[in-house]
Amino acid sequence: xxxxxxxxxxxxxxxxxxxxxxxxxxxxxxxxxxxxxxxxxxxxxxxxxxxxxxxxxxxxxxxx
Amino acid sequence: xxxxxxxxxxxxxxxxxxxxxxxxxxxxxxxxxxxxxxxxxxxxxxxxxxxxxxxxxxxxxxxxxxxxxxxxxxxxxxxxxxxxxxxxxxxxxxxxxxxxxxxxxxxxxxxxxxxxxxxxxxxxxxxxxxxxxxxxxxxxxxxxxxxxxxxxxxxxxxxxxxxxxxxxxxxxxxxxxxxxxxxxxxxxxxxxxxxxxxxx
Numbered sequence: 292x293x294x295x296x297x298x299x300x301x302x303x304x305x306x307x308x309x310x311x312x313x314x315x316x317x318x319x320x321x322x323x324x325x326x327x328x329x330x331x332x333x334x335x336x337x338x339x340x341x342x343x344x345x346x347x348x349x350x351x352x353x354x355x
Numbered sequence: 356x357x358x359x360x361x362x363x364x365x366x367x368x369x370x371x372x373x374x375x376x377x378x379x380x381x382x383x384x385x386x387x388x389x390x391x392x393x394x395x396x397x398x399x400x401x402x403x404x405x406x407x408x409x410x411x412x413x414x415x416x417x418x419x420x421x422x423x424x425x426x427x428x429x430x431x432x433x434x435x436x437x438x439x440x441x442x443x444x445x446x447x448x449x450x451x452x453x454x455x456x457x458x459x460x461x462x463x464x465x466x467x468x469x470x471x472x473x474x475x476x477x478x479x480x481x482x483x484x485x486x487x488x489x490x491x492x493x494x495x496x497x498x499x500x501x502x503x504x505x506x507x508x509x510x511x512x513x514x515x516x517x518x519x520x521x522x523x524x525x526x527x528x529x530x531x532x533x534x535x536x537x538x539x540x541x542x543x544x545x546x547x548x549x550x551x552x553x554x555x
Binding site: 317319320321322324327329331332347349350351352353354355 | 377379380381382466467468469470471473474477478481482485491492493494495496509510511515519520521522523529534537
């Protein structure tokens with residue numbers, strides 16, 4: 292199981308890019324942390340989610 | 356100011372450098388707050404000019420419409436904190452120039468209005484400048500409760516202020532009070548970081 296923003300999901304083995312594509316997240320408006328480290332944007336398609344991973348996705352909205 | 360805050364705190368602020376990326380509703384307010392608190396140096400970055408539509412939430416005057424924000428804000432800041440050191444860059448921040456622009460900052464404030472620019476800056480700083488403290492903002496539009504504006508520690512050196520959901524749109528515009536709240540959250544966590552007070 293992979294924890295994404297506190298929620299456990301059964302997506303072990305998927306790439307981060309594949310997971311994001313199935314959501315409403317806009318890859319150009321987010322920052323992703325995996326187990327305490329930032330995941331570089333050019334690594335989303337190469338990052339394979341492992342069992343026990345803790346992922347935090349921060350989503351930015353316009354206005355400032 | 357020294358008597359109120361204690362000499363040590365004042366020294367910490369006076370020896371610090373903060374970068375403010377974007378000098379709009381967030382950035383102009385953050386800069387003023389930090390200047391009043393006695394920060395030693397501000398790096399101010401914005402390519403844009405003051406527009407009449409900015410006046411409802413940005414710290415500029417009607418007489419400054421048309422001026423570059425870097426110049427207009429410099430004028431405001433020098434009247435408030437005559438001895439503050441200011442480094443201005445009237446440029447648009449890009450993937451290519453961000454690291455060079457921010458290299459001297461201890462703390463970096465993301466104060467853009469565009470969501471993609473926010474994400475770009477946050478990712479560059481976290482990927483390439485991990486020793487810097489980063490304070491970003493997301494979600495402050497509309498007239499929802501002020502109590503929903505928060506400061507959240509996302510990573511060891513990355514803080515996010517705002518309600519994280521209220522996006523500017525046709526239905527929800529930016530009110531100066533709510534934008535100032537978010538900017539104050541950002542300025543305050545900058546001061547706390549400089550004082551060695553980190554959120555848990």
